[in-house]
Amino acid sequence: MTTQPPPPPPWVLDLNSPRASKPKNVNIADPPGYTAAASSKQRSQSSKNAVRKAPSPEEMDTLKMKKAWELAIAPAKQLPMNAIGMYMTGNTLQIFSIFMVFTLFKTPVLAVLNIQRVFAPFETSGTSGRLIAVKAVCVLMNLLMLGLGIWKVNQMGLLPTTRSDWLAWEGERTWSERAVPREWL
Structure with a gap:
């Protein structure tokens, strides 16, 4: 006596069978830009055939300047x-x-040293004059990062900001007058 396997669950049947097309409701209009006649093959072929217009040099310069400002x-x-x-x-x-203070000092210094190399891809005849301002802003932003590092070092007490930090370089005071004769000392 052989038993037949149980029928598959309904979700397996739904997964393996193609979806039945639903009747279109005539009262609802298609969204703008939707064409029911275009199948997926037609859409893929039309997207392959559509050639994008190359941007003009002015548009490329504008895009390069936007990217330079982002950097x-x-x-x-x-x-x-x-x-x-x-x-x-x-x-x-x-x-x-x-480690964090070291990184705060190292990163801006390296960024300023490599500024020409970083902005070289954006350098064209149309953008060369405008890139000077971008580079100046980049240096200023890196100086702000250095300022944060200097603030942190000061908060840690590592900057010599008080007179007692410089005692090693102070000489002994010589008194021109004494209230007590020297022999009494």
């Missing part, structure tokens, strides 16, 4: 996150806070 402003976008990170590390000397 110039990028350090300012990192500034709030770095400030929160500096606040969270505290003012004690720990490996994490030292």
Whole structure:
């Protein structure tokens, strides 16, 4: 006596069978740009045949300047996150806070040193004059990052800002007058 396997569940039948087309409601209009006659094959062929117009040199210069400005402003976008990170590390000397301060000093210095190489792809005859302002803003944003690093080093007490930090270079005071004769001392 052989038993037949149970019929598959309805979801398997629905998955394996093609969907029945639903009758179109005549009262609802098609959305703008929709054509029911265009099949997927026709749409894929039309998208392959459509050739995009090449941008003009002025449009390319505009796009290059937009991208250059994005790169110039990028350090300012990192500034709030770095400030929160500096606040969270505290003012004690720990490996994490030292590493973050080192990164705050290293990143802007390297960015300023590599500024010509970074903006070289955007340099064309139409953008060369306008890139000077972009580079200046980039340097300014990196100086802000350096300022955050200097603030953090000061908060950690590593900057010599008080007179007692310079005692090694002060000489002994010589008194021109004494209230007590020298022999009494």
